[in-house]
Structures are given as C-alpha cells and as structure tokens.
Amino acid sequence: xxxxxxxxxISAEAMSAALASRRSRIDLFGVAVxxxxxxxxxxxxxxxxxxxxxxxxxxxxxxxxVTAGSALVAALVASRLQRLRTTFLLLDAMGxxxxxxxxxxxxLDLGHSGWTAAIFGLxxxxxxxxxRDVLCNEVPLLLRRELYASISVIVSALYLACLxxxxxxxxxxxxxxxVGLTLRMLTxxxxxxxxxxxxxxxxx
Amino acid sequence: xxxxxxxxxISAEAMSAALASRRSRIDLFGVAVxxxxxxxxxxxxxxxxxxxxxxxxxxxxxxxxVTAGSALVAALVASRLQRLRTTFLLLDAMGxxxxxxxxxxxxLDLGHSGWTAAIFGLxxxxxxxxxRDVLCNEVPLLLRRELYASISVIVSALYLACLxxxxxxxxxxxxxxxVGLTLRMLTxxxxxxxxxxxxxxxxx
Amino acid sequence: xxxxxxxxxISAEAMSAALASRRSRIDLFGVAVxxxxxxxxxxxxxxxxxxxxxxxxxxxxxxxxVTAGSALVAALVASRLQRLRTTFLLLDAMGxxxxxxxxxxxxLDLGHSGWTAAIFGLxxxxxxxxxRDVLCNEVPLLLRRELYASISVIVSALYLACLxxxxxxxxxxxxxxxVGLTLRMLTxxxxxxxxxxxxxxxxx
Numbered sequence: 001x002x003x004x005x006x007x008x009x010i011s012a013e014a015m016s017a018a019l020a021s022r023r024s025r026i027d028l029f030g031v032a033v034x035x036x037x038x039x040x041x042x043x044x045x046x047x048x049x050x051x052x053x054x055x056x057x058x059x060x061x062x063x064x065x066v067t068a069g070s071a072l073v074a075a076l077v078a079s080r081l082q083r084l085r086t087t088f089l090l091l092d093a094m095g096x097x098x099x100x101x102x103x104x105x106x107x108l109d110l111g112h113s114g115w116t117a118a119i120f121g122l123x124x125x126x127x128x129x130x131x132r133d134v135l136c137n138e139v140p141l142l143l144r145r146e147l148y149a150s151i152s153v154i155v156s157a158l159y160l161a162c163l164x165x166x167x168x169x170x171x172x173x174x175x176x177x178x179v180g181l182t183l184r185m186l187t188x189x190x191x192x193x194x195x196x197x198x199x200x201x202x203x204x
Numbered sequence: 205x206x207x208x209x210x211x212x213x214i215s216a217e218a219m220s221a222a223l224a225s226r227r228s229r230i231d232l233f234g235v236a237v238x239x240x241x242x243x244x245x246x247x248x249x250x251x252x253x254x255x256x257x258x259x260x261x262x263x264x265x266x267x268x269x270v271t272a273g274s275a276l277v278a279a280l281v282a283s284r285l286q287r288l289r290t291t292f293l294l295l296d297a298m299g300x301x302x303x304x305x306x307x308x309x310x311x312l313d314l315g316h317s318g319w320t321a322a323i324f325g326l327x328x329x330x331x332x333x334x335x336r337d338v339l340c341n342e343v344p345l346l347l348r349r350e351l352y353a354s355i356s357v358i359v360s361a362l363y364l365a366c367l368x369x370x371x372x373x374x375x376x377x378x379x380x381x382x383v384g385l386t387l388r389m390l391t392x393x394x395x396x397x398x399x400x401x402x403x404x405x406x407x408x
Numbered sequence: 409x410x411x412x413x414x415x416x417x418i419s420a421e422a423m424s425a426a427l428a429s430r431r432s433r434i435d436l437f438g439v440a441v442x443x444x445x446x447x448x449x450x451x452x453x454x455x456x457x458x459x460x461x462x463x464x465x466x467x468x469x470x471x472x473x474v475t476a477g478s479a480l481v482a483a484l485v486a487s488r489l490q491r492l493r494t495t496f497l498l499l500d501a502m503g504x505x506x507x508x509x510x511x512x513x514x515x516l517d518l519g520h521s522g523w524t525a526a527i528f529g530l531x532x533x534x535x536x537x538x539x540r541d542v543l544c545n546e547v548p549l550l551l552r553r554e555l556y557a558s559i560s561v562i563v564s565a566l567y568l569a570c571l572x573x574x575x576x577x578x579x580x581x582x583x584x585x586x587v588g589l590t591l592r593m594l595t596x597x598x599x600x601x602x603x604x605x606x607x608x609x610x611x612x
Contacts, residue, residue, distance in 0.1 A: 028398045231603065232602045232603055341547045
C-alpha cells in the first residue's frame with residue numbers, strides 16, 4: 001500500500017513543481033527536470049546523507065519517467081488544474097505525509113533513534129520542495145510560511161508515538177495520514193502561520 | 205585520449221563559468237571557486253549519487269589547480285576571449301559531449317542499464333553549469349533555453365546505440381563528438397529552442 | 409578541547425545565520441532550519457564528499473538542538489546582539505578557524521595529502537555559509553568579499569606547516585587560532601578585500 005501511495009506522492013510533487021516553475025520561464029525539458037527533482041530529491045538527499053546505495057531511482061530508472069511525465073502533463077493542462085485545486089492540494093498534502101512516514105520508516109529500519117527518524121521524515125518530506133525553489137531562484141516556501149514543515153514534525157511525532165505504544169504499523173500509518181491531511185487542509189483554509197522575523201528598517 | 209579531452213573539458217567549463225560570473229560581482233577567489241565547481245561539480249554529483257569514492261579531485265587534487273587556474277586566466281583576459289568566441293563555444297560544446305560520454309561510460313561500467321547511463325550522462329554534462337548558476341543567484345540556463353540538455357540526451361542515445369550495435373568504443377566516441385559538436389553549433393547559429401511555459405498574467 | 413570549541417563554533421554559525429536570514433522574511437521554523445544548515449552544513453558536505461558515514465549529526469542528533477536553539481535565541485534577542493557585535497564577530501571568526509582545523513585534521517587522518525587537507529578545511533569552514541546564502545536567495549558572501557575564504561586557506565597553510573615541522577598538534581592549533589582570529593579582525597577593521605571583476609557595461 002505504501003508503494004502505491006509513494007507513486008501518487010512523487011507524481012503530485014512533480015505536478016506541483018511544474019505549476020510553480022511557470023513563473024521562472026523554464027522550457028519543457030526544464031519542467032521535466034524540475035518535476036523529477038521535486039518528486040525524487042527529498043528521498044535522494046535522505047539516502048545520500050544516510051549513505052544508502054543504490055538510490056531509489058538509480059535502481060528503478062522508470063521512476064524518472066513517472067515524475068517527468070507527471071510534470072509535463074501538469075504543465076500542458078495547467079489551466080484545467082486550476083479548477084481541480086482542492087484535489088491537487090489534497091494530493092500534495094498526501095505527498096508530504098507519505099514522504100515523512102517513509103523517511104521515518106527507513107531511519108528506524110537502519111536502527112536510528114526516534115529523533116533521527118523525525119529529522120529524516122522532515123528531510124524526505126520537504127527537501128524536494130526546497131531544491132525546486134532554489135532552482136527557480138526563490139527563497140524556499142518551506143522557510144517562509146504555511147506551517148508545511150511543522151506538519152511533517154507533527155506527523156512524525158504521532159507515528160513514532162503510535163509505534164512506541166505498540167500499535168500495528170498499518171494503523172499508525174492510517175492515523176498519521178488522516179491527521180496530517182486534516183491539519184494541512186486547516187492551515188491552508190485558515191491561513192495559519194508562524195511568526196516571521198524581519199529586520200527593523202534602520203538595520204537594512 | 206578521453207583523459208586529454210577531459211582536461212580540456214574541465215578547463216573550458218571553468219573558463220565559461222568565470223566569464224558568466226562577472227555579472228555577479230564576485231572576487232578573484234570566488235572566480236576560482238566558481239570555476240572549480242563548474243568544471244568538477246557534475247562529476248562530483250555523479251559520484252556522490254552513485255556512491256563512488258574517492259571522488260576524482262580528492263584522489264587528484266591537482267585537478268583543482270587546473271580549474272582554478274583556467275578560471276582566473278579567463279577572468280583576467282576576458283576582453284581578448286570575446287574575440288575568440290567561436291573557439292570558446294567549440295570548447296564548451298566539447299565539454300558537454302565529453303562529460304556526457306564519461307557519465308555514460310561510468311554508469312555502464314558499474315553494470316547499470318542504458319537508461320541509467322543516459323541519466324548520468326546528463327548529470328555529468330549539465331550539473332556543473334546548474335551549480336554555477338545557483339551560486340550566481342540565477343535560474344539555471346539549462347532549465348531555460350538553448351537545447352543544451354537535449355544535446356546531452358541525443359549524444360547519449362547515439363553512443364549507446366553504437367555500443368548496442370557492437371561498433372568499437374573509439375568509433376562510437378568519435379561519432380558522438382562530431383554529431384554533438386555539430387548540433388550544438390547549429391542550435392546556437394539558428395537559435396533553436398524548446399517552447400517555454402509561462403503563467404498567464406492574471407495568475408501571477 | 410577541540411570539541412568544546414566545535415560546540416561554540418556551530419552555535420556561533422547558527423546565530424550568525426539567524427541574524428543574516430532576517431532580511432529574507434523567514435518564519436521561526438525556517439530560522440531553526442537555516443541555523444542548523446549553517447552550523448552543520450559544512451561538516452555534512454565534507455563527510456558526504458569523503459564518503460564518511462554516519463554523519464556527525466546522525467550519530468548525535470542533539471547537535472541539531474544546539475544549532476536550532478542557538479538560532480532561535482539569536483533571532484529573538486537580535487536587538488541586544490547588535491550591541492554585542494564584537495563578541496559575536498569574534499565567535500564567528502573562531503567558528504571559521506575551528507571548522508578549518510577540524511577539516512584539515514579529518515582529511516589528514518584519512519591519509520590524504522596536505523593539499524587535500526587544505527581543501528577540506530576550506531569546505532568545512534565555508535560551505536555552511538554558502539548554503540545559508542543560497543537558501544536566502546543571495547549570491548554567497550564568500551564569493552564576493554572580505555577575504556573570509558582566504559583566512560581559511562592561510563590557517564590551513566600555517567597548521568600544516570607546523571605539523572610538517574613536527575610541532576605538537578596543540579601548539580599548532582593554538583597558533584592557527586591566534587593568527588586566524590587576528591587576521592579576521594584586521595580584515596573587518598580595515599575592510600581588506602580582493603579585487604572584484606565586473607563586466608564592462610556594454611557587454612551586459
């Protein structure tokens with residue numbers, strides 16, 4: 001089940017990146033590259049930081065066709081996707097939660113502590129979006145607003161707490177998915193965010 | 205022969221980066237760093253993604269002297285280089301093709317498929333330029349125009365097809381070089397490019 | 409002793425990043441992330457390039473609490489820190505020197521040459537700041553001015569020369585610290601810098 005969710009998640013991230021990159025005057029090839037980096041970059045960074053080889057997409061290069069294809073489709077039918085905004089936001093939120101859980105799982109399976117597992121959940125869930133924004137020459141959205149990263153942390157905490165209480169892994173996964181999706185929808189609906197720090201004018 | 209071409213290629217990329225970085229108010233030390241990253245970054249990313257250690261320039265630190273030196277020379281004699289534009293473009297194109305072929309070769313030698321070999325050709329050929337543009341705070345040229353990356357893909361396809369047909373590796377290399385250089389000259393001469401996607405005004 | 413210095417160094421870099429990031433409208437979570445990347449990113453890049461696993465902060469996740477905490481404290485008491493500017497600059501300079509020496513040490517211990525050790529001193533000392541600037545969407549300060557990187561190179565040269573002369577490691581460390589701190593203070597005080605290359609107007 002997690003693998004099916006994973007495929008949906010990398011496609012959703014690739015599509016999201018394709019839509020975001022339209023502001024940066026990127027050509028069709030660039031869209032495919034940005035989409036693949038957004039969809040697979042988080043997992044790649046995680047595996048490089050953990051020294052886990054071969055990387056997912058090196059072992060299964062067809063995953064790149066999935067991400068590149070999703071990005072191109074999203075770029076070409078962009079106007080229609082605007083109308084599917086809620087569906088799309090839901091897929092994107094699912095991507096964040098699924099990536100976080102996969103990151104948790106992999107770190108735990110390597111024998112790391114819960115703290116480390118939460119960090120790798122965050123890296124897997126968010127690094128793809130950060131790479132996307134750096135390549136599009138923008139300050140990463142992650143660092144600026146919308147509690148995106150905070151949801152990854154909450155999902156990790158919930159998942160790890162469930163496992164510590166000896167709940168079955170499937171139940172923990174489902175619970176984390178439901179809570180994560182709900183929270184993400186609420187943050188977008190009510191525009192929740194953390195305080196931003198700004199330098200006073202006279203220091204600039 | 206490939207090693208001599210490799211040395212020319214890393215120098216050409218370093219020089220190209222030195223010229224490009226002049227718009228970003230970078231000092232002489234920065235020019236040496238940017239040149240080295242542009243010349244050796246593609247191969248470094250490839251080896252980190254493949255988990256191949258030690259990295260080329262860790263085993264042979266004098267390669268850094270080649271790239272830093274080339275970048276500084278290019279920065280200092282920049283006005284003369286403007287007149288050598290065609291020679292320079294030819295060296296740069298050779299860099300792209302040689303890096304692509306080296307990336308193909310290394311992935312194949314590790315037992316990866318042709319698909320994976322093409323991806324690593326692309327990474328080796330293009331990542332140095334992407335890192336250069338990110339450090340100079342610009343949207344990578346690769347993602348924007350000029351079919352630069354497409355040539356890497358075509359060169360890989362040609363090289364891998366030649367090998368699949370049991371042609372000798374030297375012949376395949378020569379053929380790929382000639383076709384790649386010709387294509388690159390043609391794209392610059394006739395300003396070929398892929399369509400760019402732009403967000404309609406009212407979505408911005 | 410080097411470990412105590414290391415802890416001060418990563419805190420100082422995290423605080424410096426928190427102050428620098430205030431111009432980029434980053435929220436509190438983003439400040440913690442940027443601080444951690446600035447404090448631990450140089451060492452992380454070094455270990456990934458050397459293929460040394462596990463990474464420091466994977467083995468000791470509490471280091472992330474140190475960097476995230478330092479960054480948040482610095483962000484919250486930013487106005488007071490302005491008055492502690494000299495103390496802060498001193499800590500930051502110490503970070504540069506300590507990171508450089510740690511990078512030297514690790515490369516030497518792995519059996520690499522003095523050249524390679526100096527390169528890894530530079531990477532450990534400077535990459536955190538480069539990552540910070542790329543994430544804040546600015547051309548890295550390192551590449552632009554203030555001889556920051558040059559001090560890393562001088563410190564490495566001095567340290568390696570002391571070791572080659574069979575001086576005890578502690579003496580070499582102390583000497584490098586004193587010279588590095590003095591140089592850094594002098595470059596800031598007298599605004600020393602390397603020449604910047606700029607494209608003539610008509611080429612832009």
